[in-house]
Amino acid sequence: MTNTTADNRQTPAPTSGRVPDMTLIAVAAPPATNRFLVPAAAAVTVVLWASAFIGIRAAGHDFSPGPLALGRMFVGALALTVIAGLAGKIRLPRGRTLAGVIVWGVLWFGLYNLALNTAERTLDAGTASLLVGLAPILIAVFAGISLGEGFPARLLAGIGIAFAGVAGIALATSSGASDTVSVALGLAAAVIYAGSTILQKRLLPKVDSLTMTWLGCVVGAVACLPFAPVLLHELAAAPTSATLSVVYLGVFPTAIAFITWGFALTRTTAGRLGAATYAAAPLAVLMSWAVLGEIPTLFALIGGTLCLTGVLVATLRLR
Template sequence: MKPDKTLLALAATVLLWSSAFPAIRVGLRGYGFAELSFLRLAVASLALAAVAPLLRIRWPARRDLLRIMFVGASGMSAYQLLLNWGELHVPAGTASMIVAVTPAISALLAAVFLSERLTLGKVTGSVVALAGAAVIALARGDTGYCTAAWAVVAAAGAQAAYHLGIKPLLRTYTGLEVAGYAMWAGTALVLPLAPAAIGAALHAPSGALLAAVYLGALPSAAGFVVWGYAVARLTVTAATAALYLVPVATLAVAFVWLGERPQPVELLGGALTVVGVALAGRRGAGRARDAACAEGQKAPPVRV
């Protein structure tokens, strides 16, 4: 029996994005968090630029450049810097569980800034998800860990702002085009980090250099291409549900790759986060699917 290409693409996306969190930990062995952020964004930007003609990515309209700079600053530059800073002290699996709170924050931001209806399910789910993130952040008494964990929460907030910012763009451009625009804008904003990053690359261990290239070429660049292929053939509900597997897959990859074993309280917080996000997205899923199909929009990807 021939394997379903869509399911294979979705599985590849989950695997690529889940592997990004442990790869960051490996990259941080040879780079500072800012240097690794620039290298990952630069590699991803170059890879996407190379395939842009094949993917028929159009030039954006001038009127959209300011919004593109905003989503690049929030979803790319700020997200990478905050996540990498956080993973200096937070294990990869734990970081992925915190980032899973992003959809809940997105729902709250959409209610405040876009006047989207805030149902009881969304409120309850968002509160549970945020409580889970707080449990993880306070799981250890170490000050360095707590500060780093809240930095990862801030990264999830930056990712949520990205989702908020791309909604108007998705009415005009494809999801892949928006991801490319944001990636290039985010890379441009961190160009001042280039000299230090290039200098560090000349002396970094080979494992850290390979991790930086891997992060940019596969989870960032290839991940978006494969994700775009999958969601073009699935409903919003089915595609988004698959992303709930990212924290679980990350725990498995981090255990095999890095030997990480999260504490029970961190697993409890992660479970609360995933359950809360599922509750927040459960109601109105049919309406969201119908609206997305009508406007040609797809589920926003979880940034890694």
Template sequence: MDRKVLIAFSMTVFIWGSAFPGIKVGLQSFSPEHLALLRLLIASAALLVFAAFKGIKFPDVRDIPVILLLGFLGFTVYHAGLSFGEQTVSAGVSSLLVSTTPIFAAILGTAFLKERLSKIGWLGSFIAFFGVALISVGTGNSFTAVSFGIIWILIAALGESFFFVFETNYIKKYGFINFNIYTILAGTVFMLFFLPGLGTELASASTASTLTVIYLGLIPTILPYFAIAYVISKAGAAKATSSLYLTPAAALLISWLWLGEIPTLLALIGGALTLIGVGLSAVKGPKPDQESVEPAKKAT
């Protein structure tokens, strides 16, 4: 792998991994909804400056409803759900739960895009969700509270899955960076519903929490998407999306160093099963209209 690609890939894994413990620190002073709102407001402000500097044009009017919907699912639902979930679920375990996103995406692709998930893929899905069940049992906290937290995080993963599944055509049209700017701004618009009370929390927030939320808005919400776009352009989508498998390892390590979080053995076993299942679920079946033709002949 090229050195620049490796740096971009490593940066993506580390930064996304740091977001999970960062949310925990932010929640010490902010409510989940205000944390998600402030994070997206900061990201949107930075992206508006970037868009003005680069002269990025507005999307086509006919695409705005879809952009709003995908922004709501990929950013409003994802960030709010993750913030609510991390009230009761540890940062490291949250990252393991978010890694179920590819499974939801595969199932949605099967349901809406007529893609086929292989038998191994379905087996991987069952293994992954069994891992999620073990995580819920092995968190070491109140089962009821953790269960609600896990549901929130799985909702976040589902929202992100819808975003990943249906963004493809629009990325082709607008480009990866432009489309993410549009959808982050769209997701922020929906979060404005929670604006009342944000000023009060900001005034009383600790310096550590405030600086951490600024970091979340400027770094994990923006830079990994730029880095992933670079990796995709140089090494292809397969290597780029493999960051989803390594992010939980980074999150667990950073959570241990930053917060002193040590997951239980059962939660780690569940996390390992989840990641194994996610890997297996990536094995796709043949397309419905696929013919038994050699690749070289298809190209002619």
């Protein structure tokens, strides 16, 4: 994404053989069309991030947390390099902006994935997604304090409804097998998620989101390089299905989902977009039911309905 000053420039025609920049599409689109692009991008992100909890569980039987994070980031960095190269959008930031992007990459692409992968060693996919589902509350609080976004009554009401749904799902789906460390790591992942979102929101006016996503993923992969020897050993022994799960995690929940996330975050408040990610929790429960055979209870389904209701209350604009 380009800086806001780009809105005043004439939109150039995309060159042959290049992927058109999403920012230019958004600028050129009529306002009515543009209003649909942000919700669509957010929806893609939520669905793909929900599927990541399933992918981690599927690959976690054959890959330990560190190597899994490295494999995912390596694939994601390759995919983003291809996308950014075709789009011609890699423009490295400098100075403090570059330092901020590096910190962001270590936090979200490195530490977040390492914490979540470790938590899901004993937590089921649904419960892990519910713990991380606390992040939107933290994002709204952090954004209200540090970004001056305030605390609109509708946002707070939506968060309250969705949090009640998250709590209900957590009570209904907890298997009792998780230990205190895994729960703490899941909560730590939520804190890292929220802090990274606020940092990204601050940096986006200074660097386009595609470059930021690409560089952050590369930094995350570099931070995980100490796990390379173990990754090579586990790759040699892992079944094809587990390796494909790692590839899926790198291409879809990482490369594509972070592109659409950055696109949406550039055009809406961090609190509003963070509230939309509450939908990931019920989606993860349904996906784990379909893919992993984890059948949700009636209370889990009721909690999921509350989550989606809270998302609608917090994110839909009243006319």
